Amino acid sequence: MDAARPSLDKVFTRINQEVQQNSRAYETLAEASARIGHRLTGSPNGARAEEYAYTLLKQYGFSDVQYKAFEVESWMRDTVTLSVGPDKSDNIVDVPVVALAHSPVESHIRAEIVDVGNGLEGDFAEVKGKLKGKIALVNIGLAAPVRGARNLHRSEKTALAIQHGASGVIMVNQVPGNVLLTGTASVTGKLIPIPSVCVSLESGQEIRRWMREEKRLTALVDMTNVSRKIKARNVVATLKGSKYPEEKIIVGGHLDSWDLATGAIDNGIGSFSVLDIARTFKALKLKPKRTIEFVMFMGEEQGLLGSKHMAEELKRTGQLDKVRYILNLDMTNDPSGINAFGRNEMVPFFNTIGETIRKVEPSFAGTISNQAGLHSDHQPFMVEGVPVVGMNGRLAPEVLNCYHADCDKINLVNREQLKNTVRYSSMVLYALADADDLPARRLDDTKTRDYLIAQGLRTPLQIANEWRWKE
Numbered sequence: 001m002d003a004a005r006p007s008l009d010k011v012f013t014r015i016n017q018e019v020q021q022n023s024r025a026y027e028t029l030a031e032a033s034a035r036i037g038h039r040l041t042g043s044p045n046g047a048r049a050e051e052y053a054y055t056l057l058k059q060y061g062f063s064d065v066q067y068k069a070f071e072v073e074s075w076m077r078d079t080v081t082l083s084v085g086p087d088k089s090d091n092i093v094d095v096p097v098v099a100l101a102h103s104p105v106e107s108h109i110r111a112e113i114v115d116v117g118n119g120l121e122g123d124f125a126e127v128k129g130k131l132k133g134k135i136a137l138v139n140i141g142l143a144a145p146v147r148g149a150r151n152l153h154r155s156e157k158t159a160l161a162i163q164h165g166a167s168g169v170i171m172v173n174q175v176p177g178n179v180l181l182t183g184t185a186s187v188t189g190k191l192i193p194i195p196s197v198c199v200s201l202e203s204g205q206e207i208r209r210w211m212r213e214e215k216r217l218t219a220l221v222d223m224t225n226v227s228r229k230i231k232a233r234n235v236v237a238t239l240k241g242s243k244y245p246e247e248k249i250i251v252g253g254h255l256d257s258w259d260l261a262t263g264a265i266d267n268g269i270g271s272f273s274v275l276d277i278a279r280t281f282k283a284l285k286l287k288p289k290r291t292i293e294f295v296m297f298m299g300e301e302q303g304l305l306g307s308k309h310m311a312e313e314l315k316r317t318g319q320l321d322k323v324r325y326i327l328n329l330d331m332t333n334d335p336s337g338i339n340a341f342g343r344n345e346m347v348p349f350f351n352t353i354g355e356t357i358r359k360v361e362p363s364f365a366g367t368i369s370n371q372a373g374l375h376s377d378h379q380p381f382m383v384e385g386v387p388v389v390g391m392n393g394r395l396a397p398e399v400l401n402c403y404h405a406d407c408d409k410i411n412l413v414n415r416e417q418l419k420n421t422v423r424y425s426s427m428v429l430y431a432l433a434d435a436d437d438l439p440a441r442r443l444d445d446t447k448t449r450d451y452l453i454a455q456g457l458r459t460p461l462q463i464a465n466e467w468r469w470k471e
Contacts, residue, residue, distance in 0.1 A: 008353075008434075011286070012360040012427045018280050019423035025276035026415040028056060029269070033262040033410045041256040041299045041306075042074025042230040049255050050233045053296045056275055057237040061282040062294075064240075067233040070309035072299050073190060074230040075101050077182075077259070080223040082170070082197055084207055087112065087216040095203050096178070098260070099223050100154065100171065100196040101302060102186035107195040110220045111135045111167045115211060118142050119157035120149055121459070124164055132165030135219050137207065140181065140198070141174035150456065153375050156463045158185040158196045168221050169196040172204030175401040182258050183404045187464035189303020195221050232256075234306045235296040237278055241433065243289035248322050249433045250293045251277060251425070252307070252377055253329040254300030261408040265399060269413060270329035271296055273421045280426050288433035290324060297377045300330075307377035311384060321442055325387050325432050327425065328378035331403075332393040334417035335424045337367030339390035341378075342455045344370065345439040346387065353431045357424060364424060367392060372455040383452065383466065385443030389432070391425050445469075 032039075032052055039049035050067065057065045080099040085092035112134050117123045119138035124131070138161070142151050152160075154171055161169045173181045178200045185196035199207070211217045235255070241247065253270035257263020278294040280286075299305025314320040338350045347368060354366030369392055378388045402408045432438065443451055449469045452458060461467040 008356050008431060009359050011430055012356060014284055015280060015426045015430065016360050016423050018284055019419055019426065022283065023276055023419045023422055024279060025272045025418050025422050026413065028275060029264060029272040029413065030410050033264055033268065037262055038259040039255055039257040039263055040076070040259040041072065041232045041302055042076065043259070046232065046256060046298065050235055050296070050298065053235045053255055053275060057235070057278060057294070060279040062237040062239070062278065064238040066236050068236055068310065069231050069233045070306060071229055071231050072302065072305045073227055075191070075302060076226040078224040078226055080197060082199065083220040084210070085218060086214045087218050095199055095207070096180065097197045097199050098180040098182050099225060100183060100185035100198055102184050102190065102192050103195045103197070103223060103225055104191060104193065105225050105227050107221060107223050109135070109168050109195065110218060113137050113170070113207070113211065113217045113219050115208060116161070118144065118146070119160065120146065120152060121160065124160045128164065131161070133167050135168040135170060135221070136161040136166045137170045137172065137204070139174060140171050143174060152460060152463070154183060155185050155187040156460055158192060159187050159463050162192065162194060166194060168194050168219070170219065171196065171198045173198055173201050176201055177401070178202055179401060179405050179407070181404045182260055184302055186303060189305050191227055195223050197221060232298040232306065234298055234310060237294045239281055239292045239294070241289050241291040242287045245291050246322055247290045247324050248293055249290050249324055249429065250295055250326040251329070251429050252295035252297050252326065254298070254306070254377055255296040256298045256301055258301055258404055260404070260406040262410065263408055264410045264413050265395070265408050266331050266403060267300070269418055269421065270332050273329050273332065273418065273425060276422045277426045277429060280422065286430060288430055290433040292429065292433050300377050304377055304379055308380045311380035315384060320384060320386065323381065323386050323442070324438055325389060326378050326381045327389050327429055327432070328376055329391065329421065329425060330376040331395065332391050332421055332425070333395050334414070334420045335391035335393045336365040337369060337392040338428060339392055340368060340370045341382070341388040341390060342370055342372040342451060343387050343440045349439060350389070353428060357427050372457060374457060374460055383448065383461070385445070385448040387440040387442070389428065391421065391428065393421065
C-alpha cells in the first residue's frame with residue numbers, strides 16, 4: 001500500500017462523517033417523488049427521471065456524465081377486468097385485478113380455473129395434462145413453503161404455465177389488506193402470448209373457497225395494453241481511477257419504477273443511494289485507484305433491459321473483462337453486512353472490510369453471506385462471469401408488503417436507514433476501487449456455468465431461456 005495514501009479506516013471515518021452530516025439521499029428522493037411521481041420506463045415520467053439524475057450528477061461536480069440510450073419495447077397497461085363464476089351459471093362476480101406487464105396487447109379469454117398452488121415445478125407437474133386451455137391460479141409467494149424449495153419469480157411461473165399449455169394466469173398476492181401487485185410476467189422482457197393478472201390475497205382465498213364448492217369455476221379475462229418501441233437512457237457518471245483507470249467498478253441501481261405509485265422503495269432507496277454515494281465521493285475528493293461508474297439503470301422492471309444493454313455493449317466491444325466488480329443496490333436498506341455472491345475467494349477480503357467498518361461504526365454487524373441470486377441489474381453481468389457484491393439490507397414487513405403496489409410511497413422511507421445504505425455502501429465501494437489487488441476476476445465460460453450451477457441458478461435460468469450451455 002502507498003504510504004502516502006490515507007489508511008482505509010481514515011477514509012471510512014471521513015465517509016461516515018460526510019454522509020451523516022450532509023447526505024441528500026432522502027431529500028432528493030422526496031423531491032423526485034413529488035415532482036415526477038412514478039418513473040416508468042418509456043413514459044414522460046421516466047424521461048423526466050433520467051433528466052433529474054443527469055442534472056443532479058452534474059450539480060455534484062461530475063464532468064463526465066452521459067446518457068446511454070437503448071431501444072426497448074415499452075409496455076404500458078390500459079384496461080383489464082376479471083370475472084369469475086361457476087360454469088354455465090349467471091352467478092358471475094367481478095374481481096379487482098391488475099394486469100402484469102408484458103401481457104398481450106389485447107386478450108379476451110374464458111376458461112376453467114386450475115389451482116396450481118405455489119406454482120413451483122413440482123406443482124405444475126402434479127397438474128400435467130390438465131392445464132391445456134385452462135387458466136392457472138398461482139401464488140406469487142409460497143403460501144405453504146416447501147422445505148428447501150426456492151420460490152420462483154412470477155415471470156418464471158408464467159413461463160411454466162405457458163409451457164403446460166395454459167391460456168392465462170391468475171397470480172394471487174400473499175400480502176393481506178387487499179393489496180394488488182404489478183410487475184413483469186415475462187422472462188425475456190418481450191410480450192407473452194397469454195394474459196397474466198394479479199388478484200389480492202383475499203380475492204384468491206375467496207376464489208379457492210368457491211372452487212371447493214363448485215365442480216368447475218370459470219374465469220373471464222378481458223384486457224387491452226400498449227406496447228411500442230421507445231428509447232430509454234441509462235445515466236452514467238464516471239470517476240476516473242488514479243492508478244488503474246482501465247479497470248472499472250460499477251455501482252448501480254435501477255431508477256425506473258412501476259406506475260401504481262412513486263416507487264420510493266423499489267427502487268428509490270437504491271438508486272437515490274447511488275446518487276448520494278456519487279455526491280459523497282465528489283464532496284470528499286476521493287480518488288481511488290480504479291475507475292468507478294455510477295449507473296442509473298432504466299428498464300429493470302421490464303426485464304433488466306438497461307443492464308442487459310450495458311453488459312452486451314461491454315462484451316461486444318471487448319470491455320467486459322475490465323469490469324472488476326459490480327455493486328447493485330436494489331431495495332437495499334439499512335445494511336448489516338456484505339454478500340460475497342458465492343465467490344469464496346472474496347470472503348476474507350470482505351471480512352476485513354466489515355471489521356474495518358465496525359471500527360468506525362460499531363453498530364454495523366458486519367455479517368458475511370455468500371449466496372448469489374437473480375432478477376436485478378447485476379444478473380446480466382453475473383451470467384457473464386463478472387464478480388458481484390451485495391449489501392445485506394432489511395426492510396420492515398409493512399414496507400415489503402407495498403412491493404410493486406400502490407402504497408410504495410415516500411412515507412415508507414426511513415431517513416436514517418437510507419443514510420446507512422449510503423455510508424456503508426460507500427465504504428465497500430471505496431475498498432473495492434482502491435484495493436491493491438482483488439482476488440476475484442471474471443470467470444471464463446466454463447467456470448461461469450459451474451458457478452451458476454453451484455449457486456442453484458441453473459433451473460430458473462433454464463425456465464427463463466437464459467441458460468446458454470448445452471448439457
